[in-house]
Structures are given as structure tokens and as C-alpha cells.
Amino acid sequence: MQALKIVLEGVTTSFRYPHFMLGVQPSFPLPPPATIYGHVCSALGEWVEPEAFRFAYHFTVAGEGQDLEHIHVLSASSGKLPGGERKVLEGNVNPFKRHILLFPRLVLYLDRLDWIDAFRHPRYPVVLGRSQDLAAYTQIEVVTLQQTDRVHFEHTLLPFAMATQAPAGVVTLMPRWINYRDRRRPTFARYLVLRERITSAQMLRFGEQHPVYWSDPTAPQVNGFGLGLWFHTFVGAADEAITMA
Structure with missing residues (x-):
């Protein structure tokens, strides 16, 4: 199987938890x-249609920290101004701490091998996470x-189904796909967020299972074990997807 491999590097990023507004904005670790x-x-x-491609990734950071951000909450009120009564904007500044990932x-x-030129000449500025988290592509190849x-x-x-086989990882509900053509309607799904290293030899097997996995031979090996890749989709597997308003 051939795949388009893209390496992106940046300075900061943050992947916020949706529906979380309590003075602190945490970030997903991956x-x-x-976002992809x-x-x-x-x-x-x-x-593009969510059925148009599949993806796998390997994501690392050099450290973590906190940033202080402000939300400006504005409201309109009537006020006396020269020339008559007009609407006046009033507002408050609400500071909060945001969890950020460094480098x-x-x-x-x-x-999708046919998209290689799009990443060599991206249409919009390259960001990962927030709009101010500028990044750059340092490697693009097949x-x-x-x-x-x-x-x-x-x-x-x-995938969530591997939670019963993997000896590490945390099951997390994540935004799977956002339909921007339908008022940004989100779909959520459960995933196994894996930050530690596990090998296929450590995975539990049931019955006569002899699974094989995709591996990138150009990535460094660890004790003879290549880098495993799991390709995800944005649709299907309705038992794992949850639609929320």
C-alpha cells in the first residue's frame, strides 16, 4: 500500500475540549x-466529503505549558451621544488559562497520493489547532x-475496539467530523489515545487471531518492531459515533 507522508512542525498548538468553559481550557494530548x-x-x-480519504498519524511534542488568553464579551445598550440616542457597545474582559503543547x-x-501537490502548495496558511498556531511542512513524500x-x-x-487488547492508553470521546455545510454540526466518537509505546507482542489476542498491521519501513524501528499505523475514517462504525447538538 502506498501512502502520502507529510511531516508538519510548529511552535505551539492546542486542541480544545468542546463545551468546556470553566476558567481553564484544557487540550487533548493528540x-x-x-482537526485532521x-x-x-x-x-x-x-x-471534501468525509468519505474521500483515510488517515493515520504519529504526533509528538517537546513539552507542555499554559498561556493566558482573554475573551471579550460585548453587549449593546442605548446611550446618549451627540446627535441623538445611539447604541453603545459595552463589554467585559474574561481571562482564562489555556493548556498549550510546545513544538x-x-x-x-x-x-490520497493525488493530493501531494496540494500540500506542496497549500491553499491557506498552514496551521495546526488554533488559527494563530502557524506551522510548516518539512517533508512531503510517497x-x-x-x-x-x-x-x-x-x-x-x-480505534475504541482495541481498548480490550492494548495494555495502555486512555479511552477518550473526541470530535470525529464537523459538518461545515450543516451549521457546524459535530459528530463524536470514542478512541484509544495512546501516548505510551506498546508492541504487537503485548497485545491480547482472542482465539486464533493473527493480526497484521500497516507499518512505515522508513520510520525508525524499536527492537525490530516497525512503526505501526492505524488508518481511521470519518464515517461508518455507527456504534462508536455519537451525534451531539
Whole structure:
């Protein structure tokens, strides 16, 4: 299987938890699938159907920290001004702390080789996370993936179903896809967020299972185990997807 391999590097990023406004804005430790979808569409310069591609990634950061941000809440009121009564804007400044990730590095794999020129010449500025989190592509190439039963997974997303097999990871509900054509309607799904390193030899097997996984032969190996990749979609698997208003 051939895949488009894109390496992105930046200075800061943050992937906020939706519906969380309590004076502190935490960040997911890994980019949610909805962030990947928006990032790819930004490079292409258009919204594509969620069925158009699959993705896998490896994401690391050099550290974490906090930033102080402000929200300006404005309201209109009537006031006396020269020349008559007019609307006056009044507002408050609400400070809050945001959890940020420092020096992110994203290795993104897509099953769309025909999009290579779009990433060489992205339509919009390259960002990851917030609009101010500028980044740059440092490597873009086509790689040939291999199937093997000896892989290691780390700093990546695995499907929720693998939570019963993996010896590490945290099950997390993440934004899976945001439909910008339907008033930004979000779809959520459960994933296994894996920051530690596990190998296929440590995975539990049931019955006569002999699974094989995709691996990138150009990535560094760990004790003979290649870098494992799990390709995700933005649709399907209705038992894991949750639609919220």
C-alpha cells in the first residue's frame, strides 16, 4: 500500500475540549480526527466529503505549558451621544488559562497520493489547532507501507475496539467530523489515545487471531518492531459515533 507522508512542525498548538468553559481550557494530548479533517481541507482549499480519504498519524511534542488568553464579551445598550440616542457597545474582559503543547511534530499519512501537490502548495496558511498556531511542512513524500505482525504503536490514535487488547492508553470521546455545510454540526466518537509505546507482542489476542498491521519501513524501528499505523475514517462504525447538538 502506498501512502502520502507529510511531516508538519510548529511552535505551539492546542486542541480544545468542546463545551468546556470553566476558567481553564484544557487540550487533548493528540489532535482529534476533526482537526485532521479541517487541516486537510485547508491545504486543498475546499471542503471534501468525509468519505474521500483515510488517515493515520504519529504526533509528538517537546513539552507542555499554559498561556493566558482573554475573551471579550460585548453587549449593546442605548446611550446618549451627540446627535441623538445611539447604541453603545459595552463589554467585559474574561481571562482564562489555556493548556498549550510546545513544538508539535505531526507525521500524517493519507491514502490520497493525488493530493501531494496540494500540500506542496497549500491553499491557506498552514496551521495546526488554533488559527494563530502557524506551522510548516518539512517533508512531503510517497512511501510504500508494509504489512507485518511486528509493530509498535505510540503517540497515536487507535480505534475504541482495541481498548480490550492494548495494555495502555486512555479511552477518550473526541470530535470525529464537523459538518461545515450543516451549521457546524459535530459528530463524536470514542478512541484509544495512546501516548505510551506498546508492541504487537503485548497485545491480547482472542482465539486464533493473527493480526497484521500497516507499518512505515522508513520510520525508525524499536527492537525490530516497525512503526505501526492505524488508518481511521470519518464515517461508518455507527456504534462508536455519537451525534451531539
